[in-house]
Amino acid sequence: MxxxxxxxxxxxxxxxxxxxxxxxxxxxxxxxxxxxxxxxxxxxxxxxxxxxxxxxxxxxxxxxxxxxxxxxxxxxxRTENRRAQRVDMDALEGLLDESPGPDSVAGGRLAFEALRSALDELTPRQRAIIIAVRFEGLTQPEIAARLHISSRLVRIELQRALAHCMARLGDVF
Incomplete structure (x- = not known):
């Protein structure tokens, strides 16, 4: 040309x-x-x-x-990041209870134990990704660089981890 x-x-x-x-x-x-x-x-x-x-x-x-x-x-x-954040918020929204009473406290403990059990069942990479996103506040590219994988794989593993956790929490309730 x-x-x-x-x-x-x-x-x-x-x-x-x-x-x-x-x-x-x-x-x-x-x-x-x-x-x-x-x-x-x-x-x-x-x-x-x-x-x-x-x-x-x-x-x-x-x-x-x-x-x-x-x-x-x-x-x-940007689009994928917004979508992932929306999925994350939707997934965690069901765990929030603004007025905890005795039943809510007991339910919260059950949910916490179910979440802990669900996290233990994840692969080490999925667990590292979900912890990095939810507790460390890292972005998907930062996690990808940390784990030496693609951002796309981070997104896929995060979606799988969230789906697994939601399914396990759904079994409890």
Missing amino acids: TVDDEQTSWMALRQLLVERYDELRGRLTRRLGSSDAAHETLHELYLRMDRPDAVGALQNPTNYLLTSAVNLARDRW
Whole structure:
């Protein structure tokens, strides 16, 4: 693709993405800290570029692709983070009781013991993730870096851990 093009088509950008995929994935992996996230982001970017109109004049189409991919990954991370926080709050909402009486105290103790038992049944990684999120207040990327796994795997393991805990608490009540 030449820089002299007055109008850069989306199809030409898609072709450039295919031609420079390995280079873009490497650069994006360094930016995102995950090869899987880079692959998913470039795939989504490729699909979004299936448009009939023109992009316009681009000085550096490769940098345009990389910047677009980083922005897309950032938007996806924000959306997933909001969704995970919403799921976390919904999951914990059932445990809150604003006016504890004797029955509530006994129920709270049962719930606490059920939660402790459910946490003991989690895999060590799931337990580390749920503790890091709920008690240490770490973000999913921070946990991913700590455990040397992808943010996506952190999200999946967190969802599994929460689902397990909710199922165990549901068995008690």
